[in-house]
Amino acid sequence: MMHTQCPFCSVQCKITLHSSESTTLHPTLPLMTYQAEGTPNAASQGRLCIKGMNAHQHVFNRERLKYPLIRRQGELVRASWQEVNDYIANRLQQSIQQSGRDSIGIYGGGSLTNETAYLLGKFARVAIGTKYIDYNGRFCMSAAASAGSKTFGIDRGLTCQLSDIPLAKCIILAGTNIAECQPTLMPYFNQAKENGAQIIVIDPRVTATATIADIHLQIRPGTDALLANTMLKIMLEQDWIDHEFIKKRTNGYEELAELVRSIDIEQTASICDVPVALIYQAAQVYAQASTGIIFTARGVEQQTDGHLAVRYFLNLVLATGKIGKPGCGYGAVTGQGNGQGGREHGQKADQLPGYRSIENPADRAYISSVWNIDPEDLPDKGVSAYEMMELIDQQQITTLFVMGSNPIVSNPNIPLVRAGLEKLDLLIVADLFLSETAQLADIVLPVTAYLENTGTLTNLEGRVLLREAARPIPYESKHDWQILCELARVLGQHTGFDFAQAEDVFNELRLASRGGLADYYGITYDRLRREEGIYWPCPSLDHSGVPTMFADSFAHADGRAVFTSIANVATKDTISSDYPLLMTNGRVLAHYLTGVQTRRSATLTAREPENFMEIHSQTAKRYHIKDNDWVEVSSVRGSFTIRCRIKNHIREDTLFVPMHWGGAQNVNQATDPTLDAYCKMPGFKVSAVCIRPASLRYL
Structure with missing residues (x-):
């Protein structure tokens, strides 16, 4: 029996894995079989x-x-750890010289443990000395993270607890399909409905989540x-706002009122293609509910205006005062297993551990003291994940180290990404x-799998x-953090x-992280074993953590939250006679990220x-496409070429394609690489496309 934790979505469900020998097929060669069951925990x-x-x-x-593996004469062949470490060290030193x-x-991932994410940032900035580090979480949480930081002064996925969901009388689910992406959370929403909550879903598709909605805004x-x-x-x-909350706890309301006055x-x-009456109804239900929570996810965030879109939803939260109290708040529904912790401790181009800023002199000085380096030797801010791919294509970055990510599938504009990666002098993948x-x-x-490595993750x-290791390390695998330590040492970093x-x-x-926004100082392995989990910030060993954020004040210096009145001028793909349909993408229940594990x-x-x-029947009819045809x-x-499913739960002007496959079926062959000006999120969710039945030469 093994006790572990699911490696996939951000709920991080606890698992008990039972094993037994099976002799059904080969009595003399018994096979080990496994059965997983959920272990009681506070989240799932x-x-x-x-x-x-x-x-x-x-x-x-x-x-x-x-x-x-090492590439010799065009083929990847077996090598020893000593050989690959020496080879990597020599090639990295050559590149530096x-x-x-x-x-x-350096390119990381949002499923790495906090320990590896932290060490990857240190490895990049100390052992290598490069400013170029970012990670695939840029495509997951960057819009919500930057919006939360600007609005509240701090970014934490949920400002409330999951246990607040049944207390909410209105829940807005904007661009999130909980039923397929975080299905173990659905009972919270069902319980809220049983308690009288009205659920509003904003999504171009009638998803499994939308089927429980009282109001579905099926927007363009x-x-x-x-x-x-x-x-x-x-x-x-209609004056459905909380004037007292606005006056006491926010800044920027008058400027915001001016912004929306012209609407x-x-x-x-x-433009949204939603009936006015339905928008009125949604606004009234949320505004007049005694409690309410707004959740956003990639449907809102993976756009060239994702940062401002989230901030506009946060304006609704602040205008009604629905935050910092039971049954109220905002939640960015994290996609990756450690999407929250992975962005807090130094994988992002502009961040240092504890959610510190790499551009803040005081933050640089503190982290330099922990790392025992001169602040002048700490590199400056780099660029976002996709911008790294552009620099690779331009051959400004000639060596890339990838850990826990699959950028040739997850980035937009795959033709450019592939061309760039093929130009590299050296590509290392763990x-x-x-x-x-x-x-x-x-x-x-x-590298080791989730059953084999110990580390923390933040849901x-x-x-x-x-999550503690449940089985020994197999084969010649090594933990991510061990690999980084060994490479640092062969590069001459014998301390640290x-x-x-x-x-x-x-x-x-x-x-x-001590003293930073994401303060983990009071959290220890011993405490986690005893208490199951601890909310950050937790600044001291006798601190119990902060389950509900912003009960009394926000994280800005004056304690107030900030409305945004910035006008939205983002550019997006628009339909034309050549590209008359809008394509969006997302997840399906059975798979995770680029499918490397689930496939x-x-x-x-x-x-x-x-x-x-997915394509609407009327749209399929116009293009002479039948169900299951290749398109x-x-x-x-x-x-890209793909098989179609005719579904009337999608808008007639919209196509939906999952994101979990590479190669000829990779939706990112066609997605928009235009970046959000504030957070550098690509415009995955809106791509103008055309379709045609695929002839055999495309298959």
Whole structure:
């Protein structure tokens, strides 16, 4: 029996994994079989979804990388750790001598433990000395994180607890499909409905989540920001706002009122393609509810105006005073397993541990003291994940180290990304499997799986959890943090990377985060074992953590939250005669991120063996497409070929394609790489495309 934690979504459900020998097929060669059940915990309350129940399958998959690989004569072949470490060190030193430290890029992931995320940032800035580090969480949480920081002074996924959901009388789910992305949370929403809550869903599709909605605003993709401002306009006109809260606890209201004054409700409703009466109803239900919570996710955030769209929804929260008390708040529904913790401790281009800013002299000085380096030697801010791909294509970055990510599938504009990666002098990938990115690598390093490595992860509530190793390290795999320590040492960093276990890394993380916005100092492994999980901020060992944020004040210096009155001028893909349809993307229940792990699960792959495109029946009829036909989808950036599913729960002007497949079925062959001006989030959710039946030469 093994006690562990699901490696997938941000709920981080606890698991008990039972094993037994099966002799059904080979009596003389018994096979080990496994069965997972949920372990009671505060977040999922013991529930598991289909992914959690089968997460162990990829761990035991025969395609697991067993030893290091090095490319010789065009082929990846087995090598020793000593050989690959020496090779990497020599090549990195050559790159630094020839082109400078910033010729090297580091690319992390939002599923790495807090310990590895922290150490990856330190490795980049101390062992390598490069400013170029970012991670795939840029495509997940950057819009909500930057919006929360500007509005509240701090970013934590949920300002409230999951247990507040049943207390809310109105819940807005904007661009989030909880039922497929975080299914173990659905009972919270069902309980809220039983308690009399009205649920408002904002989504271009009638998703499994939308089926529980009392009001479904089936908007045109890309119009979320406009919808939020239209709702606010109605609330201000009807005086459905909390004047006392606004006066005592916020700044910027008058400027905001001026911004929305010019909105023509009939016109904006037409642009959103939602009836005016329905927008009025949604605004009234939320504004007049005694308690309420707004949740956003990638549908709102993965847009070129994602930052402002979230801030406009936060304007609704502040205008009604629904925050800092039971049954109230805002939640950015984190996508990746450690999407919250992964962005707090130094993987992002502009951040240092504890959510400190790399551009703040005091923050730089403090972290430099922890790392025992001169602040002048700490690199400056780098660029976002996709901008790194552009620099690679321009050959300004000539070496890339990738850990826990698959950028050739997850980035937008894959034609440019692939071309760039193929130009690299050296590509190093640390992963469980030979992912699409690893297939291009010069060096591939085998890492341990979730059942084998100990570390902390922070769930969507901001609750820090400890996941301990449940089985020995197999083959020649090594922990992520061990790989970083060994590479640092062969690069000459003999101090600062001499950790013996994950807990040692965490203890340095605690010190590095001390006094920062994301303060973990009071959290220890011993406490986590006793208390199950602890909310940050937790500044001291006798502090119990902060489950509900902003009960008395916000994190800005004056204690007030800030309305935004910035006008939205973001550009987006628009339909034309050449590209008359809008394509959006998202997740399906059976898979996770780019599918590197879930596509190695027989059970999950059987549920969704290949990618697909959802299309309305009337749209399919216009293009002479039948259900299950192969279709070529094209934008100005590229094209891919995919099988279609005719579904009338989607808008006629919209196509939906999941994001979990690479190669010829990769939706990101055609997605928009235009970046949000504030957070550098690409415009994944709105791409103008055309379609046609695929001839055999495309298959």
